[in-house]
Amino acid sequence: MVGPFARLLEMLRPDLVRFAFWLARDRAVAEDVVQETLIRAWKSREELKDQAAVRPWLFTIVRREHARLYERKRLPTVDMDDASALADPALASEGDAGLDDLRRAIMQLPDEYREPLVLQVLGGLTTTEIAAELNLTQPAVLTRLFRARNRLRVIYGLTPAEDVE
């Protein structure tokens, strides 16, 4: 079973790096986080009972390794007022200015909105899974996701919806 699991890790690695980048907003940190994630996943592979759940399982490991890295190394968080972070070439598309703007807007979302959005859209986690991972209620997750998308609507030239309490 070593081969199939390793191949699964290889297949999912690109999205893990992307997710780590959206968490850390730093490419080098993202690579470090994914490296630690893959090692931890390998060591804990027996815990994964259902291979269909491997994607959310790995995403949650990335999230925890990211938190652990900051805890352990006390890394400075990326300041989103720092223009150089927003000018990161990783965010540039091939001539699609709208996509570039959207990436920068996602980068500038508060963590509490960006994280569930990336978990849902990129990670494919359900709102129930996100709620469990973030230790929130499902309605709280839905509200955060709504607010994240509402902010992005403006970037995309759409009228935002009325917010709710």
Next chain:
Amino acid sequence: MSGSLDCSHVRVAIGGDPHNLGPEIREHLAGCAACSRFLSETLTLDGRVRSALELPLARFRKPAQPPARRFALAASVLLAVLIGGGFWVFRPQSALASEVVDHVRHEGGSWGAHEVLTPAEVAEVLQKAGVNFDTSMPVVYAMACPFRGHRVPHLVVQTATGPMTVMLLAHEKVSARQEFSADGLEGVLLPAGEGAVAVLTRNGKVPDAIAITLVSGVRW
């Protein structure tokens, strides 16, 4: 407004999870053109958000900062280490493997070392070779040895299965895991970022778990 829900709550539901809407929301949408348009816009936006999140990873491979960082071990190296069908035992041995074996054989006394070196002693050797190596395994022998025109850290670490020799080959490239055996030594050459790592043991094959741990500790 249509049905028992008002438009603002429907839009929160759409904005929260546009691909999984409950029957009440669907019922509202059937009678509310404005919310239907909102859903359509949100789904279009979501497609763009997905595209935005799927960053082109080719750009990640260009290092953001010039100082050496821990190289991206990730799955590519894990695969090289782990996939059973991916390696080949080469006969005859490659020149690099032969030279590693020769080198280790000529420093036969290294296997007999038992005293654990201090981190400072290990760091001094690594510094001479310009390599960083983090490992929790006790190091009992460390020398910066001349090897193929470079200073190379030659270490012996204590493991649960006995001592293992580790050579950190910053200037050597191997494209895939290569196992070898000679003179009672079993070894493996592993790709490690821009360089390679050789691990040798006198007690059977090098376990994968140890190989992974060793390779993941290297920074060039």
